[in-house]
Amino acid sequence: MISMKGSDYTAEIDWDKDGHPVEYVTATGSVKFVKDAIAVITAAVKMIDESSFQHVCAVYNVLGITHIPHLARFVGSGRIPSTTKTAHIIIASHNTTLQLVCALIAVSNNRRLRTMEVCKSEAEITAAVQHWRNLPDRTREYTVNNV
Numbered sequence: 001m002i003s004m005k006g007s008d009y010t011a012e013i014d015w016d017k018d019g020h021p022v023e024y025v026t027a028t029g030s031v032k033f034v035k036d037a038i039a040v041i042t043a044a045v046k047m048i049d050e051s052s053f054q055h056v057c058a059v060y061n062v063l064g065i066t067h068i069p070h071l072a073r074f075v076g077s078g079r080i081p082s083t084t085k086t087a088h089i090i091i092a093s094h095n096t097t098l099q100l101v102c103a104l105i106a107v108s109n110n111r112r113l114r115t116m117e118v119c120k121s122e123a124e125i126t127a128a129v130q131h132w133r134n135l136p137d138r139t140r141e142y143t144v145n146n147v
Contacts, residue, residue, distance in 0.1 A: 002043050008032065009065070011040045013047055021053035022129055028064030037068055038080065045081040055140045057088040057132045061125060062098065071101045080105055087140050090128045092119040 001014040009029030016022035025044045031037050048056050062068065074080050082105065091102040099118050106116040117128045132140070 002047060004040055004043060006031065006033075006036050009036065011043075013040070013044050015047075015051075016129075020133060021051075021055060022057045022059060022133070023048055024059045024061065026061045026064070030067040031065060031069060032067065034069045034071060034074060037071060038074065042081045045083045045086075048083050048085050051085070054085060055087040056083075056085050057090065057129060058086050059090040059092070059125060059129060060102065061092040061122075063092050063094070063121070065093070065095075068095065068098055070097065087114060088132045089114060089116045090119060090125060090132075091116065092121075092125050094120060 001012060004011040004013075006029070009027060009031045011025065011027040013023065013025050016024070023044060025040065027040060031040075044058065044060075048058065071080065089102055089106050091099055093099060093102075102118075103116055106114040115132075117131075119125045119128050
């Protein structure tokens with residue numbers, strides 16, 4: 001597990017306890033600086049890249065975040081870290097701007113066809129992860145090269 005602390009926020013990054021290719025990023029508090037948000041994303045992407053998994057579901061649970069800086073312009077500039085191992089992104093947030101940014105991240109990589117789901121509660125996160133895990137392997141592994 002990776003734990004990160006800022007002056008007003010905490011973030012934990014960990015793999016699914018049952019060994020499934022699901023990475024959970026859980027953050028609480030208030031993130032004031034873009035560099036802090038990008039640092040958490042960077043740590044999550046690095047953990048995915050260093051794993052033996054080839055197709056990962058990344059769950060960003062930021063229901064406990066009260067403020068996050070605007071990240072959309074960093075997606076377009078290519079300064080948001082990304083990995084082709086991420087096949088599905090689940091974002092748990094009530095913030096519509098953050099949901100949009102996650103949608104941009106989901107489609108910004110040129111090879112991986114990522115899917116994305118928005119959740120607004122812990123129960124919805126659990127259901128979304130289970131739905132992704134129930135997909136056939138071919139669906140989870142799909143890339144543009146498979147066309």
